[in-house]
Amino acid sequence: MRLEGHPVVEVRYFAAARDAAGASSEQLEGPATVGQLKALLVERYGDAMARVVASGSFLVDGVVSRDDARPLGARVDVLPPFAGG
16 A cells, blocks of 8 residues: 555554564555554454454554544554553
């Protein structure tokens, strides 16, 4: 998915997200919002990433975002759900 006019975003993957992507990070050009990034990741990496996207967290420049309309920043961290207490 390439959307011209949008900057390159560094996407970093952790734990199950890293396993699904097969890499710890990548540079993506195109997605402008959290929702567009989620759709791109599921399209690209399939069911394993879909599970992470459905229940994980997205940090946009270090701030948790659950709003699919939120514009992306320079870096997005994709985190699976964590257990603990």
